[in-house]
Structures are given as C-alpha cells and as structure tokens.
Amino acid sequence: MTHWLIAPILIPLLGGILQVFMGYAPISLRRTLAIATTVLMLVSAVVLLALASDGSYRVYAFGNWQPPFGIVLVLDRLAALMLVLTAVLGLFCHIYASGGADEGNRQFHALFLFQLMGLNIAFLTGDLFNLFVAFEVLLIASYGLLMHGGGTSRTVPGLHYVVLNLAGSALFLISVGMIYSVTGTLNMADLAVKIPQVTGSNLNLVKAGGMMLLVVFGLKAAILPLCFWLPKAYARATAPVAALFAVMTKVGVYAIVRIYPLIFGENAGELANLGMDWLFPLALVTLSMGVIGALGADNLKTLVAWQVIISVGTLLAPISLGSEDGLSAALFYLVSTTWTVAALFLVAELVASQRGTAADKIVTAPKMRHRTFLSVLFLIGAVAASGLPPLSGFFGKLLILKSVEPGVEMAWLWSVLLVGGFLTLIAYSRAGSIVFWWNVDGHLETPEPINNRVAVSTGILTCLTMLIVVLAGPLSDFTRATAEQLHDNQGYINILQTPMHTPQNPLVGEIN
Amino acid sequence: MELLFAIAIGALTTSGVYLLLRARTFPVVMGLTLLSYGVNLFLFASGRLATGQQPVIGTTASYSDPLPQALVLTAIVIGFAMTAFLVVLSLRNLADNENDHVDGRREATTPPSKIEQEVSSK
Numbered sequence: 001m002t003h004w005l006i007a008p009i010l011i012p013l014l015g016g017i018l019q020v021f022m023g024y025a026p027i028s029l030r031r032t033l034a035i036a037t038t039v040l041m042l043v044s045a046v047v048l049l050a051l052a053s054d055g056s057y058r059v060y061a062f063g064n065w066q067p068p069f070g071i072v073l074v075l076d077r078l079a080a081l082m083l084v085l086t087a088v089l090g091l092f093c094h095i096y097a098s099g100g101a102d103e104g105n106r107q108f109h110a111l112f113l114f115q116l117m118g119l120n121i122a123f124l125t126g127d128l129f130n131l132f133v134a135f136e137v138l139l140i141a142s143y144g145l146l147m148h149g150g151g152t153s154r155t156v157p158g159l160h161y162v163v164l165n166l167a168g169s170a171l172f173l174i175s176v177g178m179i180y181s182v183t184g185t186l187n188m189a190d191l192a193v194k195i196p197q198v199t200g201s202n203l204n205l206v207k208a209g210g211m212m213l214l215v216v217f218g219l220k221a222a223i224l225p226l227c228f229w230l231p232k233a234y235a236r237a238t239a240p241v242a243a244l245f246a247v248m249t250k251v252g253v254y255a256i257v258r259i260y261p262l263i264f265g266e267n268a269g270e271l272a273n274l275g276m277d278w279l280f281p282l283a284l285v286t287l288s289m290g291v292i293g294a295l296g297a298d299n300l301k302t303l304v305a306w307q308v309i310i311s312v313g314t315l316l317a318p319i320s321l322g323s324e325d326g327l328s329a330a331l332f333y334l335v336s337t338t339w340t341v342a343a344l345f346l347v348a349e350l351v352a353s354q355r356g357t358a359a360d361k362i363v364t365a366p367k368m369r370h371r372t373f374l375s376v377l378f379l380i381g382a383v384a385a386s387g388l389p390p391l392s393g394f395f396g397k398l399l400i401l402k403s404v405e406p407g408v409e410m411a412w413l414w415s416v417l418l419v420g421g422f423l424t425l426i427a428y429s430r431a432g433s434i435v436f437w438w439n440v441d442g443h444l445e446t447p448e449p450i451n452n453r454v455a456v457s458t459g460i461l462t463c464l465t466m467l468i469v470v471l472a473g474p475l476s477d478f479t480r481a482t483a484e485q486l487h488d489n490q491g492y493i494n495i496l497q498t499p500m501h502t503p504q505n506p507l508v509g510e511i512n
Numbered sequence: 513m514e515l516l517f518a519i520a521i522g523a524l525t526t527s528g529v530y531l532l533l534r535a536r537t538f539p540v541v542m543g544l545t546l547l548s549y550g551v552n553l554f555l556f557a558s559g560r561l562a563t564g565q566q567p568v569i570g571t572t573a574s575y576s577d578p579l580p581q582a583l584v585l586t587a588i589v590i591g592f593a594m595t596a597f598l599v600v601l602s603l604r605n606l607a608d609n610e611n612d613h614v615d616g617r618r619e620a621t622t623p624p625s626k627i628e629q630e631v632s633s634k
Contacts, residue, residue, distance in 0.1 A: 129583055129586075133586065133590070136590045136594070140593065140594065140597065143597055143601075147601075152608040152609070155601070155604055155605045155608045155609070155616065156605065156609070156614075156615060156616035158601060159537065159601055159602070159605050159614060160614070162594075162597065162598055162601055163532075163540060163544065163598070163614075166544050166548075166594055166598065167532065167544070167547070169590075169594070170544075170547050170548060170551045173551045173552075173554075173555055173587055174551055174554055174555075176555070176583070177551075177554050177555040177557075177558040177580075177583075178558070180558045180559075180579075180580065180583075181557075181558035181559075181560075184577075
C-alpha cells in the first residue's frame with residue numbers, strides 16, 4: 001500500500017490550515033507559501049499519474065480496514081488524469097490570484113486550497129458517501145470563493161448557487177439512503193458486485209436511487225434544466241475563481257463517468273445503462289442552449305460562462321452513448337476544454353481591466369492598452385473553444401465525431417455539434433471584433449497596469465492548448481487506456497481482494 | 513412505528529419543499545432546514561427501524577445497523593454548517609437589496625397615493 005495516494009489531500013489541507021492561522025502575516029509571505037503548496041500538490045499529482053499509468057488499481061485503506069469496510073481511496077488512470085488536470089489549472093489560477101485578486105479577504109488562500117482539497121478527495125475516493133463529503137467540502141469552499149471580492153452584484157447569484165446546491169445535497173443523501181437500504185454497502189466496488197444481484201421490488205428502489213443520483217450529478221455538471229444558475233454566478237465571480245470553477249462542472253461529469261459505467265454498466269443486469277437514454281437528448285439540448293446563450297451574451301464573461309455549458313453538453317453526449325471510443329474522446333476533450341475555458345475567463349478579466357467603465361461588455365470603447373497581447377490570447381482561446389484547427393478543441397471534437405457509430409444518434413450528434421460549433425464561432429467573432437477592433441477615438445486615461453504574474457499565468461494557461469496539440473498522441477493513448485480500464489469493471493471490483501498489511505501483535509512490537 | 517415514521521418524513525419533506533419554493537429567503541432557509549430533517553430521518557431509516565438492539569454483529573440474532581447512524585451524524589454536522597452559512601448570506605442579501613426577495617427584486621414601493629396620481633395625470 002503506497003502512501004502517495006493521500007498526498008494530494010494532505011498537502012492542500014496542511015497548507016490551508018497554515019493559511020488560516022496566517023491571516024495577519026505579510027501578504028507576500030502568504031502568497032509564496034500558498035503557491036508553494038499548490039506546486040507541491042502538482043508534483044504529487046504527477047507522481048500519481050506516473051504510478052497510475054501502469055494500468056493497475058492502487059488502494060489506500062484508512063485504518064487498514066479490508067474493503068468494503070472502512071473508507072478507501074482508489075487511484076486509477078481516470079483519477080490521476082483528473083488530479084493533474086486540476087493541479088495544473090489550480091496552479092495557474094493561484095498565480096493569477098496572487099497578482100492582486102487575493103486582496104480584500106484574508107482567507108482567500110485558505111479557501112482556495114480547501115477547494116482544491118475537496119476536488120482531490122472527490123477524484124480519489126472509492127466510497128459513495130465519502131463522495132458526498134467531498135462535494136460538501138468543495139462546495140463550502142466555493143461558496144466563500146464566489147463571494148470573494150465583495151460587491152452587491154454577487155449576493156443574489158451566490159444565494160441561488162448555495163440554495164440549489166443545498167437542495168442537491170439533500171437529494172444526494174436520499175439517493176445514498178435508498179441504495180444503502182437495499183445493498184447494505186456504499187463502497188463503489190462492492191456496489192458493482194451487489195447491484196447486479198438485486199431482484200424483485202428492491203429493483204425499483206435502486207433504480208430510483210440511481211436516477212436521483214444522476215439528477216444530483218446533473219446539477220453539479222449543469223445539464224439543461226439545471227443549468228440556469230451557472231452563467232450569472234460564474235460571470236460575476238472574480239476571474240481566478242471563475243477559472244477554477246471551470247473544473248467544478250467537470251466534477252459532475254467525472255462522477256457520472258466514475259459511477260455509471262462501474263455500477264450501472266453493461267454487467268448490471270436489469271439496471272444496465274441506467275439513465276443513459278435520458279442523458280443523450282439532454283446533453284444535446286444542453287449544448288444547443290449553451291450556444292443560444294453564447295450568441296445572446298452581452299459581456300465576455302457571460303459568453304465564456306455559456307461556453308462552460310456548451311462543453312458540458314459536448315462531453316456528456318458521447319459519454320451517454322457508452323462506447324469506449326466515445327469515452328476516450330470525451331476525456332481528451334475534457335482536458336482541452338477545461339484549460340481553454342479557464343484561460344478565457346482570465347483573458348476576459350484582463351480585457352475588462354483595460355477598458356475602464358466599459359469593462360468586459362461587448363460594446364465599442366476607447367482603444368485599450370496591451371491590445372496586441374490581449375487580442376492574440378483571446379484569438380487563441382476562441383479558436384480552441386469553438387473547435388477550429390489547428391488547436392486542441394478541434395482534435396477533441398474530431399475524436400468525438402469519429403467515435404459515434406452510424407445511426408440516428410450519429411445524425412443528431414453530428415448536426416448539433418457542427419451547427420453549434422459554427423454558431424459559437426459567430427458568437428466569438430462578434431465579441432472579438434467589437435471589443436478589439438471597433439474603437440472610438442482616444443485612449444483611456446488610467447488603465448490598470450498589468451503585472452507580470454497575471455500576464456504570465458494567463459499566457460501560459462492559454463498556450464496549454466498548443467501543448468495538448470503537440471502531445472496529442474500520448475494523451476489520446478492515455479485516454480484510450482483510461483476508457484478501456486473504465487469499461488472493464490472487473491479490475492475495480494478486484495480491489496475488494498486487496499490484501500491488507502496487518503502487523504502481528506503491534507503492541508508487543510512497540511515495546512521491543 | 514413504520515407508518516408513523518414514514519408520515520413524519522413525508523410531512524417534513526413536503527413542508528420543506530413547499531417553503532423552499534417561496535420567494536423570501538427566510539422561508540427558504542426554514543424549508544431547507546425542514547428538508548434536511550426529513551432527509552436525516554430517511555437516512556436513519558435506511559438501516560431498518562429497530563428498538564433495543566445491539567449495534568454489534570454476532571452478539572445477538574438481530575442487530576441494529578450502526579452505519580446509517582454514523583452517516584446521519586456526518587450529514588447533521590454538514591447541514592448545520594451549511595445552514596449557518598446560508599443564514600449569513602441571507603442577511604447579507606437583506607442588507608444589500610433592502611429586502612429579502614430571493615431574486616433581489618425591489619418591490620414596487622407603496623402604491624402612489626390618489627393625490628400623486630391626479631398630479632401625474634394632469
């Protein structure tokens with residue numbers, strides 16, 4: 001049993017606790033320590049990625065309880081991929097935040113680190129109830145972060161966000177209770193064994209539980225009937241927070257990918273592919289709704305917030321079809337879209353800081369400073385997000401289009417995705433040409449200066465899309481292997497047989 | 513006992529959902545609290561209702577399941593924290609918008625009196 005598995009949880013936890021007690025320390029010291037914590041977390045995530053790429057499952061059992069008793073952390077390719085994705089995103093958002101956005105609240109860094117910890121627990125846990133706890137940890141940190149920076153405009157969207165998520169938590173608990181009352185276990189591997197054996201009247205109970213769980217994950221992922229809280233909340237959050245939240249909807253997607261192929265997969269008997277026939281049309285409608293929202297957006301941040309919803313629809317459509325290729329393509333697109341959307345949030349904030357009162361509204365305004373730098377970053381982000389070659393969004397969408405087998409689903413997915421991509425392109429070109437090209441005479445008197453940290457972190461995060469293109473081969477090999485691993489749930493079930501190390505008579509050993 | 517328990521959960525959940533859909537933050541907070549009570553009782557019942565049983569396997573023929581009780585305890589703690597946060601947020605909303613509508617909508621202040629209406633019509 002390797003102890004590395006606990007590192008991505010312990011590092012931000014300890015770093016965050018340190019920040020809590022350092023509220024009155026000089027801000028430069030707090031920034032240095034906080035960013036050092038995030039860097040350490042990235043290192044541990046990369047180590048775990050290296051560990052996981054041999055394709056085996058690694059288990060960390062708290063208190064050495066043999067699974068399914070006790071809580072386990074499970075590391076596989078999917079968990080490692082999500083950890084690295086989040087750690088990279090977290091690092092650049094954190095560097096951006098240390099350029100000035102973290103002022104005004106002493107606990108910003110603590111909240112930021114606890115948010116990362118919650119995300120890491122969610123990705124590593126192998127227990128349904130522990131997943132609930134992880135959701136709550138990341139949510140309560142996100143409530144604080146969403147309110148960060150003050151301003152009355154954030155109160156109402158924040159209130160909606162909190163109330164909706166509390167109602168979501170209640171639903172989560174009800175579905176956990178339903179599933180537990182029938183199966184008597186909440187360990188995911190054990191559930192994958194027990195659920196195919198459920199028969200008779202209990203079947204409906206588990207089915208209801210599973211469907212309600214899908215509603216909860218749908219709320220987190222912002223699928224259509226549950227997505228209207230997102231644009232307002234994200235568009236009004238501080239830029240690094242909004243950028244970090246780009247990964248929050250992906251937690252919902254992750255939970256669907258983790259739980260449904262494993263527990264309600266091909267082998268689940270009567271409950272096989274539960275809910276997936278609902279998910280496919282909903283994903284396409286979500287995608288269309290996101291495009292409509294993007295076309296109607298009146299400022300850059302709202303435009304990017306709707307892009308979050310577009311990417312959720314694009315991700316869930318191939319996932320719900322259940323093919324291995326689709327899953328692999330979706331994971332590839334997930335990496336690309338998360339970083340791109342986050343980068344666009346940061347670029348939108350920088351643009352807003354250079355335009356005075358016009359901020360990030362899509363209106364004509366005096367010429368901004370640093371126009372070349374910002375417009376190039378926006379161009380790269382927009383090309384990657386709308387899925388034009390040669391950037392990574394194009395490859396992601398191409399893989400998704402290729403993964404569908406000919407049939408009705410193919411016709412729907414191809415038409416919605418392609419038309420949607422075209423309309424997104426129009427939305428970005430409209431926004432870009434008005435913001436960057438249509439200027440009224442004169443210069444803004446006092447634009448806020450752009451400091452190095454902000455510029456460098458935004459630049460690098462934007463250019464990660466090019467890195468994905470360069471490393472497209474290894475990355476798609478990795479996502480294909482991940483999809484294979486997820487598809488064959490026998491491997492995950494085998495963690496129940498992991499031998500636990502039990503010391504012989506430990507008390508005696510200590511005395512000697 | 514099962515019937516009574518089920519009715520209690522049902523009543524709590526119904527009133528919770530009803531209050532949750534109101535337009536003021538105070539009923540919404542109350543609604544979420546009631547909903548979480550209902551949910552906690554439901555979670556408690558998922559280990560089956562039993563009285564006077566030991567929570568240890570092997571000591572007697574029947575036992576009461578200790579796990580749901582642990583889950584409920586966790587859920588209660590989390591629920592408390594979240595409710596506290598929500599109350600503070602609602603107060604902030606009240607202060608920012610000068611009323612506690614959930615959408616921050618300002619009410620049309622007292623309808624214009626007759627004299628004002630006459631003045632405006634002239």
